[in-house]
Amino acid sequence: MSKPRIRCAIYTRKSSEEGLDQDFNSLDAQHEACAAYIASQRHEGWKMLPGRYDDGGISGGTLERPGLQRLLADIDAGRIDMVVVYKIDRLTRSLADFAKLVERLEERDCSFVSVTQAFNTSSSMGRLTLNVLLSFAQFEREVTAERIRDKIAASKKKGLWMGGVPPLGYDPHPDPMRRELVVNEKEAKVVQDIFALYATHRCLNVVTGEAEALGLRSKRHVFSTGREQGGNVLSRGQVHKILTNPVYLGMIRHKEKTFPGKHPAIIDQSLWDKVQDLLQSASVKRRGVPSGRTSKDAAPLKGKFRDETGDLLTPTHARKNGKQLRYYISNRLVSGGADPTGWRLPAPSLEAAVAEAMANHFADHATRHAVLAAVNAADALVASDSVADLAKRIRTDGIDVAATLIAGGALDRGRIAISLDAAALADATGLPTSSMDPDLLELDRPFTCRRRGAEMKIVAGSRAPEPDPVMIRAIRNAHRWSDALKSGTSLKRLSSEANVSERYLARIVQLAGLSPRIQASIVEGRQPIDLTLKRLLRSTPPLEWSDQERAFGFHG
Numbered sequence: 001m002s003k004p005r006i007r008c009a010i011y012t013r014k015s016s017e018e019g020l021d022q023d024f025n026s027l028d029a030q031h032e033a034c035a036a037y038i039a040s041q042r043h044e045g046w047k048m049l050p051g052r053y054d055d056g057g058i059s060g061g062t063l064e065r066p067g068l069q070r071l072l073a074d075i076d077a078g079r080i081d082m083v084v085v086y087k088i089d090r091l092t093r094s095l096a097d098f099a100k101l102v103e104r105l106e107e108r109d110c111s112f113v114s115v116t117q118a119f120n121t122s123s124s125m126g127r128l129t130l131n132v133l134l135s136f137a138q139f140e141r142e143v144t145a146e147r148i149r150d151k152i153a154a155s156k157k158k159g160l161w162m163g164g165v166p167p168l169g170y171d172p173h174p175d176p177m178r179r180e181l182v183v184n185e186k187e188a189k190v191v192q193d194i195f196a197l198y199a200t201h202r203c204l205n206v207v208t209g210e211a212e213a214l215g216l217r218s219k220r221h222v223f224s225t226g227r228e229q230g231g232n233v234l235s236r237g238q239v240h241k242i243l244t245n246p247v248y249l250g251m252i253r254h255k256e257k258t259f260p261g262k263h264p265a266i267i268d269q270s271l272w273d274k275v276q277d278l279l280q281s282a283s284v285k286r287r288g289v290p291s292g293r294t295s296k297d298a299a300p301l302k303g304k305f306r307d308e309t310g311d312l313l314t315p316t317h318a319r320k321n322g323k324q325l326r327y328y329i330s331n332r333l334v335s336g337g338a339d340p341t342g343w344r345l346p347a348p349s350l351e352a353a354v355a356e357a358m359a360n361h362f363a364d365h366a367t368r369h370a371v372l373a374a375v376n377a378a379d380a381l382v383a384s385d386s387v388a389d390l391a392k393r394i395r396t397d398g399i400d401v402a403a404t405l406i407a408g409g410a411l412d413r414g415r416i417a418i419s420l421d422a423a424a425l426a427d428a429t430g431l432p433t434s435s436m437d438p439d440l441l442e443l444d445r446p447f448t449c450r451r452r453g454a455e456m457k458i459v460a461g462s463r464a465p466e467p468d469p470v471m472i473r474a475i476r477n478a479h480r481w482s483d484a485l486k487s488g489t490s491l492k493r494l495s496s497e498a499n500v501s502e503r504y505l506a507r508i509v510q511l512a513g514l515s516p517r518i519q520a521s522i523v524e525g526r527q528p529i530d531l532t533l534k535r536l537l538r539s540t541p542p543l544e545w546s547d548q549e550r551a552f553g554f555h556g
Contacts, residue, residue, distance in 0.1 A: 006046045008082045009053060010034040011071055013090045017057035027054045030086040037115045038084060049080065060093035063100070075110050083112035155179065156254040159261040165229070167247050168219040169266050181247070181263035188266045190216045194234075194242055195267055195275055202278050208236045243275055244332070256309050256341070280312075300403035301328060301351060307343050308412040315347065343411060351399035353447075354409075357416065358402045361443050362391035372435045386429040387440075404428075416447035467525030471533050475519055478511035485509065507537045515545030517554060528553035 012030040019025050031052065038048045051074075055067040063069075068091075074080050083105070085091050091112065092098050105112065152162050160179040166172055169191040170181040193216060197207045211234050218238055220231035234242075242248075249272050250265030251258040299315030305328070306312055313328040326347035333342040365371050366388035369380045394402045405428060407421040420441045422433040477498075484494055495502045514536075521527045531552055541548050 004045050006044065006081045007049055007079065008038045008046050008084050009049050009051070009071060009074065009080045010038075010084050011053045011067065011091060012086065013055040013058065013060060013065070013067070015057070015059050020056045025056075027056055030090065033086055034084045034115050037113075046082065060089055060091070063092065063097050072104065075105065075108050078108065080110055083110065084115065085112060086115050088114045088117060153254055156252050157259050159252050159259055159263075161252065161261070161263070165219070165221050167245060168242060169248065170263060181261070183264055183266065187219060191242060191248055191266050194239060195248075195271055198239075198243055198275055198278065199271060202282065204236050204239055204282075208234060208239050211239065240279075240334075243279060248272070299326070299328070299347065300399045301347075301354065301406070304403065304406050305409040305411055308410070309341065311342075313343060313345070313411070351403075354406075354416075354418070355394055355399045355402040357443060357445050358405070358418065359391045359394040361445075362387045362394070362440075365437070365440050366391065370437055371431070371440055373437050383429075383431055386431060390428055401428075411447060414447060416443075416445050418443040468522065468527070468532070471522050471527070471531075471536070474508055474533050474536075475511055475514075475522055478508050481505060482509050482512040510540060511536060513543075514541060515548050517545070517549060518552060521554070 010031050012027045012034070014020065014026045020027070031054075035048055038046050053067040053071040055065040058065045071080070071083065075083070083091075092101060155162055161172065161181045162179065163172075166181060169184055169188045171184045173180040173182055193214065194207065194211060197210050198204070201207055201210065216234060218230045218232050218234055221229050223229070246253050246258045247261065247263075248265065248267040249269065250261050250263060252261040301313070302315050303312060307330050309330070309332075311330045311332050314331045314334055315326065316329055316334065317324050317326045319325070327344055328347055328350055329344045330342035333344065366384040369384045371383040371387050372380055390401075405420050405424045407419045407424075409416065409418040420443070422436060422441055425431070425436070425441070426433045481494055481498070485491065491502050491505065495505045498505060518527070522531075536552070542551060
């Protein structure tokens, strides 16, 4: 009896482009080794396909590779039975990507083999070994990345310039061994002119227009490949970036911190401080409020909150399908462009969360009679009633009442802090400021901001139970279908009766194995904000209940 024919495709990859222009390069060497291995398995029915699937100069940390995508397309079309690689990390270095690839190959009854590591995914032992090796490959990649990040951080602390396009006003040191910046006198004059213009006009738009009229241009940079960049009219965002870049003060910035640099300053300290003060003052001015409207209507939290970097949250808006959408964003996003550390929060959700947190804060103090610092019982009852009434007004009128009481606030990852204005609180309650309990004037609450589908859900402090009918129905179906399967009903029959696919039914049934704590919280509506049915079904939950609870955000 003849062996079944196994159609084999060879995949090769090289991370860097070095040496690819040679007549016989690394990709050719990998292909030749794989071809020889396939030839040695001719007696098993292996046959090499003529096409080549090569990716040169592309990292294994991504699946977006032309050669790999062509390979996967041919696998989906049923043209390939076996993928042959020189080493497993040629296919991918990511454990998560590896799991996706294995699942996709298994769906098409396709396996792959590593020539130098002598195993393949057609056996359970081969799959186990692949997981172990790939775990080490990913570990090596992550450790290398951490080492590079640590080296950059340490170098910047010493004031060194760590490469990239130098800022306007500076050039890299002529000696490539010295990681320093040197002043470009011509460009330095442009920077000094921009700072002087802003100190005079105090308006970014005016400065941008003046800079264009004076012929001031952005930095022109020529890359090693010969490609040119810059030398154009300065935009408003570029002007703002120049005015807020501490490199001109002789500093090197690393994330939110700055360190003394090895390069000389272009701007003196007094001019720098003046410009920063003017920029900060301008950021809290009214922006985009039409005549006849009040700040109460437009953005009640304008100038009230700062993010973890100290940057003010600024109101802005966008239009979608003819509808205006309001946001509060970190001020640096207004003119400085994209910044992964910046905040962008839907205004209605943030305002509602702040109002709810304040209402709960006042109601809690009123219940505990912790409104005044030290008074008799009768005064404490009167004060508690007054604060309880204020909590009710906030719940009725929302942020319009609450915002008038806020002196300032700060957002951090996971926390929100609010300082209340004692005088405003006294006006709202009729209580003397001198006798208020200091704790009444300060809030510090958990702050959760998670996306659920198209909606951004924001919670400050504790939240009311919010049962999700979709998840509750899935939990009920999971137990009903699980009992039916245990009683002997086949998966095929059960899926036919429920009018769902077998795969979907099998994924729902696994929810019956969730820990009692998770199931109870879903039924009661106390599950974490970001826990949705889609997330529950995304992967197989761990077997241990404690592991499940950690994976789905049930802490403590």
